Amino acid sequence: GAGVSQSPSNKVTEKGKDVELRCDPISGHTALYWYRQSLGQGLEFLIYFQGNSAPDKSGLPSDRFSAERTGGSVSTLTIQRTQQEDSAVYLCASSPQSSGINEQYFGPGTRLTVT
Amino acid sequence: AQSVTQLGSHVSVSEGALVLLRCNYSSSVPPYLFWYVQYPNQGLQLLLKYTSAATLVKGINGFEAEFKKSETSFHLTKPSAHMSDAAEYFCAVSDDYQLTFGKGTKLSVIP
Numbered sequence: 001g002a003g004v005s006q007s008p009s010n011k012v013t014e015k016g017k018d019v020e021l022r023c024d025p026i027s028g029h030t031a032l033y034w035y036r037q038s039l040g041q042g043l044e045f046l047i048y049f050q051g052n053s054a055p056d057k058s059g060l061p062s063d064r065f066s067a068e069r070t071g072g073s074v075s076t077l078t079i080q081r082t083q084q085e086d087s088a089v090y091l092c093a094s095s096p097q098s099s100g101i102n103e104q105y106f107g108p109g110t111r112l113t114v115t
Numbered sequence: 116a117q118s119v120t121q122l123g124s125h126v127s128v129s130e131g132a133l134v135l136l137r138c139n140y141s142s143s144v145p146p147y148l149f150w151y152v153q154y155p156n157q158g159l160q161l162l163l164k165y166t167s168a169a170t171l172v173k174g175i176n177g178f179e180a181e182f183k184k185s186e187t188s189f190h191l192t193k194p195s196a197h198m199s200d201a202a203e204y205f206c207a208v209s210d211d212y213q214l215t216f217g218k219g220t221k222l223s224v225i226p
Contacts, residue, residue, distance in 0.1 A: 004158070031212065033212075033213075033214075035214075042216060042217070042218045042219060043205065043207075043214075043216035043219075045213050045214065045215070048212060048213060050212070056212075056213070059213075091158060091159070093159075095212075101147050101164075101166045103149070103161050103164060104161075104214060105161075106151075106158035106159040106160070107158050108156075108157055108158045109157075109158055
């Protein structure tokens with residue numbers, strides 16, 4: 001079946017612009033996660049959605065970052081007023097439910113470059 | 116708080132040699148432990164996971180890992196390296212839903 005998909009695969013933007021990154025999880029997966037992968041920080045948790053519950057936003061690095069999940073499926077991560085330190089690969093993952101025992105299935109990522 | 120330490124950011128082995136990638140964890144509760152592999156320009160793929168059913172866990176592509184509570188370790192091994200094993204490997208711990216990753220170990224396989 002189809003895996004997690006993300007778009008765009010690459011995004012180059014100028015400092016100060018807003019960007020939107022999209023994630024389509026595996027159909028039927030109720031949990032969705034965003035992570036950021038950068039050279040200096042490794043893989044960092046950003047935000048977690050589970051069904052209709054309030055998301056866990058504890059990993060968002062600043063208030064310039066926000067995310068939403070519409071209809072319990074597609075998710076969009078928005079970065080406002082991008083800075084050079086936002087350059088990274090943004091990975092989305094989904095799992096059948098939120099238990100830590102469950103494998104998270106990762107998408108290919110969006111590589112964001114802020115110039 | 117939970118954390119993962121991967122010893123060695125880069126490991127090189129000869130083709131056919133033993134692969135050993137080290138992972139130590141810190142967790143206040145019995146952990147769920149994972150090894151993921153990332154090939155260039157791709158997302159993460161699960162190799163194996165420990166969920167307390169058995170201490171020796173077998174995964175895909177001939178990899179296995181042993182959970183040792185006394186050593187708080189979950190090292191990844193493969194008896195014989197193949198060129199296709201060249202990738203970056205991440206150990207991760209989860210106590211609820213959030214994965215906490217180690218810094219990763221890049222494996223090079225020398226022909």
